[in-house]
Amino acid sequence: MPAAPDFPPAPDKIQIRRALISVSDKTGLVEAARTLADMGVELVSTGGTRKAIADAGLAVKDISELTGFPEMMDGRVKTLHPIVHGGLLGVRDAPEHKAAMDAHGIGAIDLVYVNLYPFESTVASGADYETAVENIDIGGPAMIRSAAKNHGYVAVCTEPADLQEVLDALKAAGATSFELRKRLAARAYARTAAYDAAISGWFAAQLGDDAPRRMSIAGELAQTMRYGENPHQKAAFYRFPNPRTGVATARQLQGKELSYNNINDTDAAFELIAEFAPEAGPACAIIKHANPCGVATGASLKEAYERALACDPTSAFGGIVALNSKLDAATAEQVLEVFTEVVIAPDADEDAVALFRKKKNVRLLVTGGLPDPLQPGVTFKSVSGGFLVQSRDDARLAPADLKVVTKRAPTDAEVRDMLFAFTVAKHVKSNAIVYAKAGQTLGVGAGQMNRKDSARIAALRAADFGLDLTGSACASEAFFPFADGLIQAADAGCTAVIQPGGSVRDEEVIAAADERGLAMVFTGVRVFRH
Template identity: 85%
Template sequence: MPAAPDFPPAPDQVIVRRALLSVSDKTGLVEAARTLAALGVELVSTGGTRKAIADAGLPVKDIADLTGFPEMMDGRVKTLHPLVHGGLLGVRDAPEHKAAMELHGIGAIDLVYVNLYPFEQTVAAGADFDTCVENIDIGGPAMIRSAAKNHGYVAVCTDPADMAEVLAELADGGATSLVLRRRLAARAYGRTATYDASIASWFAHELGEFAPARFSIGGQLAQTMRYGENPHQAAAFYRFPNPPVGVATATQLQGKELSYNNINDTDAAFELIAEFDPAVGPACAIIKHANPCGLATGATMLEAYQRALACDPTSAFGGIVALNGRLDAATAAQLLEVFTEVVIAPAADDDAVALFRKKKNVRLLVTGGLPDPSVPGRTFKSVSGGFLTQTRDTAHLTPADLKVVTRRAPTEEEVADMLFAFTVAKHVKSNAIVYARAGQTLGIGAGQMNRKDSARIAALRAADFGLDLKGSACASEAFFPFPDGLIQAADAGCTAIIQPGGSIGDQAVIDAADERGLAMVFTGVRVFRH
């Protein structure tokens, strides 16, 4: 590796005499250029950026005037030149660097304002392969990295907020501080890393490579938090570029700042409720600690909420409520009678929002829509020293997917109940058992070390809240290894079982179902959630 040269210490203050501006996002550009010009800063720019500054009547030098070379190759080559990068990388107080700059007529550049070609936005817009490639910036990241490396002398900005900080500091003496330049350099490398991660991920996707040799995750800070899962843990929330509809894109209409646990639980709630098509009818999910404690459909959103709440009103206290349609005033009024941390819905009526304003701490989020549960994507999980990634669980079952394995076939109503229960079980921590009937969960057993206990706990919860399991369907997200879990469900009153099958003990479980007159179907699909 290169040895560290014996450079003199970087100065605390650097007077900005020349600035290089080249931006795709021109928000605030003219105002920034005007402020710099008023401070006597020489402006150097490229293409459309130069034109915007010149059209505002401000003096600006074209990059070609600096380098002696015109833009060429459709603009691909314009800033990749020693007179640009020498001006960025030169250590002004190092004798060798200073001599080289004087010998070759390289002028120092003290401020760089570059934001990159809109690659992420181009991909999100569904552009073709060649258009996406053309929106991969080369000169911009090179200038940003050069300026950031030489932050001892150069301030680098990659978005309007950075530029605002620099202008505020320049207002007091026309110089940037070393503290600010270091902070900007760190942000700059974060921006180029995120940009490159987006490009690499796009290429891998286009080539059909799920597991490339190197994989990077890029995100933009959305929120720092007071703490994480517990008060002694630090936490922050980052958004991926072009995220799908969900918690990351939601607008918070009111309430306290979202916490780490709020975001985690709200995401779980919204991913679950997205399984229920609003065109079929209203649905409501109530989540506690990332597990459903109630989900139901109804003729109205209010009825869906009431039926979901009835499944476990105790656990609903301090929970998350997700709706698959518009929040109306009648639903809002009843919702607010129970302490709720977060409510998330595609939209909310003005009257409902007005009711929420009376409970200033309750967080209300609107998303403008629902995510498509069938769209592929990735999930991530950290482990010590690395991370796991997998495709999203997009499993979706229809009656045609079910294989009847018992002597008695299920009725149409039982098939509907089984599919409903299995959809909910997909979002319950393993081991999971869900009892349901007529579009309502009746009992949920989550996260137990064995399936029999999950079945027993789900039945106990139903009994606690006066919900009769007679004639209900029972869903298990993985196979029953032994008959004991099925027997527990049958004794609780369930008449139909849905499970993946595939255990070496399947026949014993089928025999137990037949002995009790149950209808049982195998899905061939396991939906573990850890």
């Protein structure tokens, strides 16, 4: 690796005499350029950026006036030149660098303000392959990286907020400090890393490569938090470029700042409720510690909430409420009768919002819609020394997907109940058992080390709240390894069972179901959630 050269220490204060500006997002450009010009800074720019500055009546040099070369190859080559990069990388106080700059007429560039071609938004718009490739910036990242490397002498900005910090420093002290330039350099490298991550991720998708040799994850800071899962842990929330509809895109209408656990649980709630299309009718999910306390449909949103609450009103205390359609005042009134941490819905009417204002600490989030549960994507899970990646669980079942394995076939009502229960079980921590009937969960058993205990706990919870499991459907998100879990469910009153199948003891489990007159179907699909 290159040895560190014997450079003199970088000075603390650097005056800005020349600035190179080239931006695709021109928000605040003219105002910032005018401020720099008023401070006597020479402005150098390219293409549309130069035109916008010049049209505002400000003196600005075209980059070709520095390099002596015209912009060429449809704009692909304009800043990739020794005059530009020498001006960015030259160590002003190093005699050899200074001599080279003098010999070749390379002037120092003290400030770079570059934001990149909009690759991420171009891809998100559904642009074709050629358009996406054309929006891969080359000169921009090169200038950013050069300026960031030489942060001892150069201030580098990649977004308006960065430039504002520089302008504030110039107004206050007439110069940038080394500490500021170091912070800006760190942000600049993070920006180019995120940009490259977006490009490499897009290429992997184009090639259908689910496991590329290297994978980068990039996010933008959305929120710092007082603490993480526990008070002794530090935490922050990052948003992906072009995120999936949900917590990351939600608008908070009121309430306290969201905590780490709030965001985690609200995401679980909204992903579950997204399984229920609004056109199929109102639905509500109540979540506690990322597990559903109750899920239900109803003739109205208010009824859906009341039926979901009935499944486990004790656990719902301090929970998360997710709704699949616009929150109305009648539903809001019912929700606010129980202490609730967060309510998330596609929208909320004015009367509902007014009711929430009376409970100023309750967080109300609106998302503008529901995510498509079939939308492709990946999920990440950190492990010590690395992370796991898998495709999003988009398993969905229809009646035609079910294989009847018992002597008795289920009725149409039982099929509906089984599919509802299995949809909910997909969002319950394994091992999971869900009892449901008529579009309502009656008992949920989550996260147990064996399936029999999950079946027993779900039945006990139903009994605690006076819910009759007679004639209910029972969903198991993975196969029954022994007949004991199924027998537990049958003894609780269920008459129909839905499970993936695939156990070496399937015949034993089927025989136990037949003995008790149950209808049982296999899905062939497992929906573990750890």
